[in-house]
Amino acid sequence: MTSCFDDIRPYGDEEVQSVLKRLQGDPALLDMLGRANGNGVLHRQLPWLSRALTRLALRWRFSQVKTVARFQDTIAPFIQQLVHSTTTEVTWEGLDQLPGQQAYLFLSNHRDIVSDPSVVNYILYDQGRGTTRIAIGDNLTSDPLVADLMRLNKSFIVRRNLTSPREKRDTYMTLSSFINQSIADNQSVWLAQREGRAKDGIDRTDPAILKMLYMSQKKLVADFSTALHQLFLVPVAIAYEYDPCDIAKARELEARARTGSYVKAPGEDVESIVQGIRGHKGRVHVAFGRPLQETFESPQEAAAALDRQIHQLYHLFPSNWVAAQMLCRRQGKSLTLPPDAQLGLLDRQQAEARLHQRLAQCEPALHPYLLAIYANPVFQHPSYNALNPAV
Numbered sequence: 001m002t003s004c005f006d007d008i009r010p011y012g013d014e015e016v017q018s019v020l021k022r023l024q025g026d027p028a029l030l031d032m033l034g035r036a037n038g039n040g041v042l043h044r045q046l047p048w049l050s051r052a053l054t055r056l057a058l059r060w061r062f063s064q065v066k067t068v069a070r071f072q073d074t075i076a077p078f079i080q081q082l083v084h085s086t087t088t089e090v091t092w093e094g095l096d097q098l099p100g101q102q103a104y105l106f107l108s109n110h111r112d113i114v115s116d117p118s119v120v121n122y123i124l125y126d127q128g129r130g131t132t133r134i135a136i137g138d139n140l141t142s143d144p145l146v147a148d149l150m151r152l153n154k155s156f157i158v159r160r161n162l163t164s165p166r167e168k169r170d171t172y173m174t175l176s177s178f179i180n181q182s183i184a185d186n187q188s189v190w191l192a193q194r195e196g197r198a199k200d201g202i203d204r205t206d207p208a209i210l211k212m213l214y215m216s217q218k219k220l221v222a223d224f225s226t227a228l229h230q231l232f233l234v235p236v237a238i239a240y241e242y243d244p245c246d247i248a249k250a251r252e253l254e255a256r257a258r259t260g261s262y263v264k265a266p267g268e269d270v271e272s273i274v275q276g277i278r279g280h281k282g283r284v285h286v287a288f289g290r291p292l293q294e295t296f297e298s299p300q301e302a303a304a305a306l307d308r309q310i311h312q313l314y315h316l317f318p319s320n321w322v323a324a325q326m327l328c329r330r331q332g333k334s335l336t337l338p339p340d341a342q343l344g345l346l347d348r349q350q351a352e353a354r355l356h357q358r359l360a361q362c363e364p365a366l367h368p369y370l371l372a373i374y375a376n377p378v379f380q381h382p383s384y385n386a387l388n389p390a391v
Contacts, residue, residue, distance in 0.1 A: 004174065004177075005156075005174065005177075005178050005181075007157070007174075008156050008157040008158075008159075008174065008175065008178060009151075009156050009178065010068070010133060010151050010152075010153075010154045010155055010156050011068065011151045011152050012068070013066065013067040013068055016065060016066055016067060016068060016070075016071060016152065017065070017066055019148055019151075019152055020058075020062045020065060020071075020152075022148065023058070023145070023148055023149070023152075024055055024058045024059055024062075025055070026145055026148075027051065028145050029145055030050075030051040030054045030055055030058075031047070031050075031051065033054050033058075034047070034050035034051060034053075034054045061074060062074065068152070068153075068154060071152060071153070072125070072131060072153065072154075075153075076125060079118065079122060080122070082277065083119070083122055086277070086278065086279065086280055086281055087280075087281050087282065087283065087284050088241070088282050088283045089283050089284070090119060090122070090123070090283075090284045090285075090286070091283070091284070091285045091286075092123050092285065092286040092287070092288070093285075093286075093287050093288070093313075094287050094288035094289060094290075094313070095123065095124075095127060095129075095288045097288070097290070098234065098288060098291075100128075100129055102186075102232055103130075103182070103183050103185075103186045103187055103188045103189075103232065104183075104188045104189075104232045104233070104234045104291070105179065105183060105188070105189050105191060105213075105231040105232060105233045105234065106120060106132060106188065106189065106190045106191070106234050106236045106288075107191055107192075107193050107205070107209075107233055107234065107235055107236065107306060108120065108190060108191070108192055108193060108235075108236040108237075108238055109192075109193055109198060109203040109236070109237055109238055109310050109314070110192035110193060110194060110196070110197050110198055110203075111197055111198060111201075111238060111240060111243065112197065112240070112243075112244075112245065112276040113136075113140065113197065113269070113272055113273050113276055114273050114276055114277055115240075115276050115277060115281070116190075116192070116238050117132065117134040117190040118277075119238065119284055119286060120132065120190055120236060120238070120286060121134075121190070123286055124188075130186075130187070130188060131154060131188075132154065132187075132188040132189055132190040133154045133155070133156055133182055133187055133188070133189045133190070134150070134153070134154060134155040134156070134189075134190045135155075135156060135158050135179075135189070135190065135191045135192065136150055136155045136156070136157060136158065137157075137158050137160050137195070137196075138157050138158065138159045138160055139160060139161075139269055140269055140270075140273070141157055143270060146270065146273070156178060158175060158195075159171050159175075160195065172212045172215055173215050173216055175212060176212050176213055176214070176215040176216035176217070177216040179191070179213060179231070180213070180216055180217060180230075180231065183230070183231050183232065191209070193205040193206065193209065193235075193306065193310070194206040194209065197249075199249040199252060199253055199373070200249075200253055200369075200372055200373060200376055201372060201373045201374065201375070201376035201377050202376045202380060203237075203307065203310050203311065203314070203377070203380065204303075204307060205303035205304075205306045205307050205310075206303070207298075207299035207300045207302070207303045208299070209303075210228070210299040210302050210303060211299045213227065213228070213231060213233075214227045214228070214299075217230075224296060224298070224299070224302075225294070225295045225296050225302075228292055228296070228302060229291075229292070229293055232291050233291060233292045233306075234288055234289055234290070234291050234292075235289035235290075235292070235306045235309040235310050235313070236286065236287070236288055236289065236310075236313075237286070237287045237289070237309075237310045237311075237313035237314040237315070238284070238285075238286050239284065239285045239286075239287075239314050239315040239316070239317065239377070240281045240282065240283075240284050241281060241282030241283040241284070241317040241318075241319050242280060242281055242282040242319060242354060243281070243373060243374075244275050244276055244278070244279020244280065244281060245272055245275050245276055245279070246358060246370055246373050246374075247358065247361060247362045247366065247370065248272065248275070249369075249370075249373055250362060250366040250367075250369040250370035250373065251362070251366055253369040253372075253373075254365055254366050254369050257369075282317070282319070282354075283317060285315035285317075287313035287314070287315060288313075289309040289310070289313055290309065292305060292306065311380050311381055311382060312381075312382055314377055314380075314381060316377060316378055316381060317351075318343050318347040318348060318350070318351040319351045319354065319355065319374050320374050320375065320377050320378050321337060321343060321351075321378060322343070322348060322351040322352055322355060322374075323351075323355055323371045323372075323373075323374030323375040323378075324374075324375040324378040324379065324384075326352075326355065326371055326375075327368065327371040327372060327375045330368065330371075335388060336388055338383040338384070355371070355374070358370060359371075
């Protein structure tokens with residue numbers, strides 16, 4: 001990998017063993033694994049012994065791991081176990097329409113910090129395809145342990161909160177070059193359609209993302225559309241039946257609506273990562289769209305095309321429809337369901353019970369925001385707008 005990418009790129013094969021050795025001595029990782037591996041009592045009573053045993057287990061498991069691919073092979077069973085324990089099922093569509101020998105830029109809606117790219121890679125790996133390089137914000141790399149684990153797992157860093165125009169230009173140029181070079185090297189990339197999660201459930205592509213992708217290609221490619229075509233840009237719609245972070249998101253949305261701002265507490269991003277990974281999500285569906293091959297006059301036009309596919313592909317669960325009906329009733333409105341969304345009694349009862357449970361766990365001021373997290377995917381879906389044009 002060219003040295004100009006060293007500040008942002010994932011770790012390479014030649015760095016794997018040194019990073020793993022560093023991780024085996026990290027007290028925070030040893031404590032976390034000691035608590036998680038069924039040794040909670042041992043860790044509380046004899047923490048030094050728990051750490052020593054965990055360090056030996058890591059050394060044994062990773063002793064032959066010398067490449068990123070082998071690292072992913074080694075952790076794959078743990079990822080599969082985690083997915084099975086936190087979801088009811090994971091389904092997908094559209095991947096069979098994408099030739100396996102081609103690298104793609106998967107531009108995805110964004111609901112969860114780690115689970116979004118993880119579930120995409122879980123599917124790709126399960127289907128015998130190469131996993132993606134993952135774009136992560138630099139706010140997630142302030143913890144060296146998190147940074148090491150993510151970069152070892154093919155993540156690259158997107159710098160945020162830049163103030164200087166020159167710094168922004170240089171940063172985005174490097175990022176653009178890295179993503180384009182990754183596709184040219186036949187390495188697929190996962191990228192969120194906007195900076196930060198869509199906490200309100202409204203999926204909208206930021207045209208600035210598409211402008212960034214074109215920055216490094218302006219002198220090489222005739223026009224904007226051709227540059228996008230060379231990236232084999234595929235929209236991806238990820239849908240969770242339930243969001244483990246819904247109450248935290250509702251709290252932030254309410255605070256922003258009431259005060260105009262929201263200040264994160266120290267460690268809040270890491271807490272969201274843990275909650276998103278470990279929390280129950282119910283059913284999960286991932287829909288892969290068609291590569292963007294149309295001609296676009298502007299990034300805004302391309303963003304609108306991406307949004308149309310993501311909204312159309314988004315799988316609506318009973319939790320979405322029930323939340324939309326509950327929110328409409330609160331607003332004195334009616335909602336007409338399309339024929340394929342008529343809910344069975346059991347589906348409705350389960351969704352209502354789950355949503356009422358979540359509402360009972362937070363203060364009433366958060367209720368409309370929590371319901372909107374689940375309802376907004378309905379309101380942006382074409383089938384809803386065809387039947388409810390005036391709502």
